[in-house]
Amino acid sequence: MDGHVIAELPPRKGNRHWLHETVGIRSPEFDDDRWKLPRSSLLRLVTAAIDRYGFIVLWRDMSRLSQCTRACLEATGVECQCSCLGAHHGQDAAGWFERVGDAVVADRGESTRTAVVYGARGSDADAVVYEGKLAGERYRVDRAGRRDWPAAAQFMCASCMTVRAAVWDHCHTHGFVRGPLTELTREFLQVRWPFR
Incomplete structure (x- = not known):
């Protein structure tokens, strides 16, 4: 507008x-x-x-x-x-x-x-366990910053390990990527620990 x-x-x-x-x-x-x-x-x-x-x-x-x-x-x-x-x-x-x-x-x-x-973005491949590929990486939302990132949907949810992840979770205080989560798990964590 x-x-x-x-x-x-x-x-x-x-x-x-x-x-x-x-x-x-x-x-x-x-x-x-x-x-x-x-x-x-x-x-x-x-x-x-x-x-x-x-x-x-x-x-x-x-x-x-x-x-x-x-x-x-x-x-x-x-x-x-x-x-x-x-x-x-x-x-x-x-x-x-x-x-x-x-x-x-x-x-x-x-x-x-x-x-x-x-x-x-989803993934057709079988979801695998996340092994920390983005450990130490700052969370980014720009295309250049995510150039070498895998899609979160390639992994199992790092919290429940029973369903495919959907989004990348990150530490709001320090700005680092933590791991792939389902949307529901991420929402639950946001409500429980909003200032993490």
């Missing part, structure tokens, strides 16, 4: 700190019940929010006149401004998240509004 990302986060103590420290936004603006963030932070915000919440819904307005091109198919970010409404966006590119829900479409005249649900 007007060159900014407008984010609605579940009310939680520490949202400003999370946006500043984890997502890397210097001065997040809070207005009523929404955060106004720089457009350049969108990819980092989506990556961090999926790790925090398990999935996100991304609303976008797209021009009706745009066309789906090879650039759309190979895109690595979440922004799509073409006529496919995000249906083909990034399908040829591996990323840290994937589309897990269908787009909701609303006609807005010259543009079309879509809502797409994104979640952590």
Whole structure:
């Protein structure tokens, strides 16, 4: 909206700190019940929010006149401004998240509004036990920082060891990756030890 990302986060103590420290936004603006963030932070915000919440819904307005091109198919970010409404966006590119829900479409005249649900990228391989490959690594949400990271879904949940992990958990105090967890386990830990 007007060159900014407008984010609605579940009310939680520490949202400003999370946006500043984890997502890397210097001065997040809070207005009523929404955060106004720089457009350049969108990819980092989506990556961090999926790790925090398990999935996100991304609303976008797209021009009706745009066309789906090879650039759309190979895109690595979440922004799509073409006529496919995000249906083909990034399908040829591996990323840290994937589309897990269908787009909701609303006609807005010259543009079309879509809502797409994104979640952590899954894995078709058998999940294995996490052996600390990212020990000592700082938690990152930018693509360059995660270049050599495996997907969390390649491992069993480090807490319960019974189901496939979905997200990377990290220490909020020191910023280091701890291990792969399921979304429910991560939420449980967040409630029990919110300032860890």
